[in-house]
Amino acid sequence: MTSKTYDESSFRVLKGLEPVRERPGMYTRTDSPAHIIQEVIDNAADEALGGFAKKIHVTLHLDGSVTVADDGRGIPVGLHPEEGVPVVVLAYTRLHAGGKFDKREGNGAYAFSGGLHGVGVAVTNALSTRVEVEVKRDGKIHRIDFSDGGENIGAVRIEGDCGRQTGTRVRVWPDPKYFEAPRVPMNELERLLRSKAVLLSGVSVRLDIEQAAGPALTKTWSYPEGLAGYLKELAGDVEPVAPIFTAEKYAGKDDASFAPGEGAAWALAWFESAVPSESYVNLIPTVNGGTHESGLRAGVFEAVKSFIEHHTLLPRGVKLQQEDVCGRMSFLLSARLLDPQFQGQVKEKLNSREAVKLVSTQLRDPFEIWLNNHVEAGKAIAELSIKQALARQKNAQKVEKKKTSGVAVLPGKLSDCESEDIAENELFLVEGDSAGGSAKMARNKETQAILPLRGKVQNAWEIDPDRLLANAEIHDIAVALGVDAHRADSSPDLSGLRYGKIVIMSDADVDGSHIQTLLLTLFFRHFPKLIENGHIYVAQPPLYRVDVPAQGKKRPARRLYALDDGELAAIRDRLAQEGFKPDAIEIGRFKGLGEMNPDQLRETTMDPATRRVLPVQVRAEAIEQTLKMFTLLMGKGEASGRRAWMEEKGDTVEADV
Numbered sequence: 001m002t003s004k005t006y007d008e009s010s011f012r013v014l015k016g017l018e019p020v021r022e023r024p025g026m027y028t029r030t031d032s033p034a035h036i037i038q039e040v041i042d043n044a045a046d047e048a049l050g051g052f053a054k055k056i057h058v059t060l061h062l063d064g065s066v067t068v069a070d071d072g073r074g075i076p077v078g079l080h081p082e083e084g085v086p087v088v089v090l091a092y093t094r095l096h097a098g099g100k101f102d103k104r105e106g107n108g109a110y111a112f113s114g115g116l117h118g119v120g121v122a123v124t125n126a127l128s129t130r131v132e133v134e135v136k137r138d139g140k141i142h143r144i145d146f147s148d149g150g151e152n153i154g155a156v157r158i159e160g161d162c163g164r165q166t167g168t169r170v171r172v173w174p175d176p177k178y179f180e181a182p183r184v185p186m187n188e189l190e191r192l193l194r195s196k197a198v199l200l201s202g203v204s205v206r207l208d209i210e211q212a213a214g215p216a217l218t219k220t221w222s223y224p225e226g227l228a229g230y231l232k233e234l235a236g237d238v239e240p241v242a243p244i245f246t247a248e249k250y251a252g253k254d255d256a257s258f259a260p261g262e263g264a265a266w267a268l269a270w271f272e273s274a275v276p277s278e279s280y281v282n283l284i285p286t287v288n289g290g291t292h293e294s295g296l297r298a299g300v301f302e303a304v305k306s307f308i309e310h311h312t313l314l315p316r317g318v319k320l321q322q323e324d325v326c327g328r329m330s331f332l333l334s335a336r337l338l339d340p341q342f343q344g345q346v347k348e349k350l351n352s353r354e355a356v357k358l359v360s361t362q363l364r365d366p367f368e369i370w371l372n373n374h375v376e377a378g379k380a381i382a383e384l385s386i387k388q389a390l391a392r393q394k395n396a397q398k399v400e401k402k403k404t405s406g407v408a409v410l411p412g413k414l415s416d417c418e419s420e421d422i423a424e425n426e427l428f429l430v431e432g433d434s435a436g437g438s439a440k441m442a443r444n445k446e447t448q449a450i451l452p453l454r455g456k457v458q459n460a461w462e463i464d465p466d467r468l469l470a471n472a473e474i475h476d477i478a479v480a481l482g483v484d485a486h487r488a489d490s491s492p493d494l495s496g497l498r499y500g501k502i503v504i505m506s507d508a509d510v511d512g513s514h515i516q517t518l519l520l521t522l523f524f525r526h527f528p529k530l531i532e533n534g535h536i537y538v539a540q541p542p543l544y545r546v547d548v549p550a551q552g553k554k555r556p557a558r559r560l561y562a563l564d565d566g567e568l569a570a571i572r573d574r575l576a577q578e579g580f581k582p583d584a585i586e587i588g589r590f591k592g593l594g595e596m597n598p599d600q601l602r603e604t605t606m607d608p609a610t611r612r613v614l615p616v617q618v619r620a621e622a623i624e625q626t627l628k629m630f631t632l633l634m635g636k637g638e639a640s641g642r643r644a645w646m647e648e649k650g651d652t653v654e655a656d657v
Helices: 018-022 034-049 089-094 121-126 185-199 226-235 289-309 322-326 354-373 375-401 435-440 464-471 471-482 510-526 528-532 565-577 596-608 620-634 638-650
Strands: 054-062 065-070 126-139 140-147 155-160 167-174 204-209 217-221 245-251 262-271 280-281 329-338 428-432 448-453 500-505 537-539 544-548 558-562 586-589 612-617
Touching: 018 121, 018 537, 034 054, 034 065, 034 121, 034 167, 054 226, 089 126, 089 140, 089 262, 089 596, 121 464, 121 510, 155 620, 185 226, 185 280, 185 329, 185 596, 226 245, 226 322, 226 329, 245 322, 245 510, 262 289, 262 354, 262 375, 289 322, 289 329, 289 354, 289 448, 322 375, 329 354, 354 375, 428 471, 435 448, 435 471, 435 500, 435 596, 448 471, 464 471, 500 510, 510 537, 544 565
Parallel strands: 054 204, 280 329, 428 448, 428 500, 500 537
Antiparallel strands: 054 065, 065 167, 126 140, 126 167, 140 155, 204 217, 245 262, 262 329, 537 612, 544 558, 544 586
């Protein structure tokens, strides 16, 4: 057996933009150059969002390059006071550099920006053969060229006078070796530009497509009706059951909960058939939704529920749920957040927990007032919602809970949920009675059940299936699930399954990881179809709590959570960029789930809008490898092999079942 040397020379330091070129998929989409072009368009849109630009002009050239131009202020070209290099060079060659980090009142160039979380046009440069930047600023036309993925940086040179004109023009040649398709998909680009026209009132958006023969094909977008006009276009010939409700609301200077200017604009409508919805954060399209959409649905549900109760429209025995109200709703949502946090560098899903409260708070009262001022429209929406609730309850009756002779067969320590809708129901397998008590208070009793586990579940890897239920903890889990143990190559009856999601919730420490492994062993060995069908999840509770003080009138006090040391370091860096001194921030470490109060546990680990859970999946091509690994780690006769493996690879383990 060969041993690999692990010493100082084993560490490789990637400098500049090299990390992006080494692993482009960590920073952007690699199916096409769409996202790296979007980064440039977003910079132009940020100028328009700040009120500094009125035109965005995109050109698709015959050679595959793309030009994005705006009439904003023009990116600064002078030397950075600390770095000593032109600011335009920093923007295009340094990750996490830009004018969007400083959020202090009066200091930041951008109060609301979509470009904060990602790594911006530096990634565009890294994955392009050439980038040309032209800046009109201070009466001069400045030009700088980058080539070879940003490795070769030209000098900033003056190419003429521009009078009082200002703006930035960027031409990008994406490097085809980094992308599956070399060109930006036309439909996606048009959809992006159309959305900018919708969201940026008074801004002209134009696309020129160069043709091999004849003049360029030109498309322009303008929406005098704003969000409502765009929603009508998405609906096509489908008529809403009530008029479209469109409004906006933003926090004022005296708002105690949110920074001035934070809020949202929206358009809502209900349809008998499906109509697409879209959401944005600081003009960035969030195609996978996120916490701002959760806030919209929460605000809409509370407003409609209040309207229905006020007008006594709900039939006896019908219990309204959020999906009943929002299932037939289509919406356009444009949220503004001072410091948005996204999932992943491509910003397709918003993670900011405060966005739930922000959007629901700003939307609920205006919508409830609108419903009561338009009673017929409100009743039409209520009627559609109640119809959905009746259909759901009728379907749920087909999967009633198992009982024998009128006596419940469920474990006594199980705190079951009220709903009988398997798609909505969740079972949390919680480590310890203390955490189980907090979880019971934190849960949504309608759809979330809690089963506390005492101690560590028995290693089930080599237990005979006939003796599996002799263990009390495993017996309780199996009975609560309503599914019999089975083999991977069998076709078990899963019709008795009582929960659509089974969530393993343990402490964020070594013991918690051990409990996760034991439960995953149980499911992989004896309930494999639950994993195969996507029913098993692992919760990711935070390890750290970060209390951030208020920052003048612009930013109220915040509480942030970090999953691990890496996230804690990132939060510290971000807060330092915002001007906070390290000793002004309080950091607490959770020793376990039982230490969290119910509100913290709900927000970080249980509320679908703000929690983080990982689906457990076994890739088809990795089944044999996974089987061997479980045998090595959990088999009784594998102690020597397990020790050798841990000595060789123990520091490289990642949770990737």
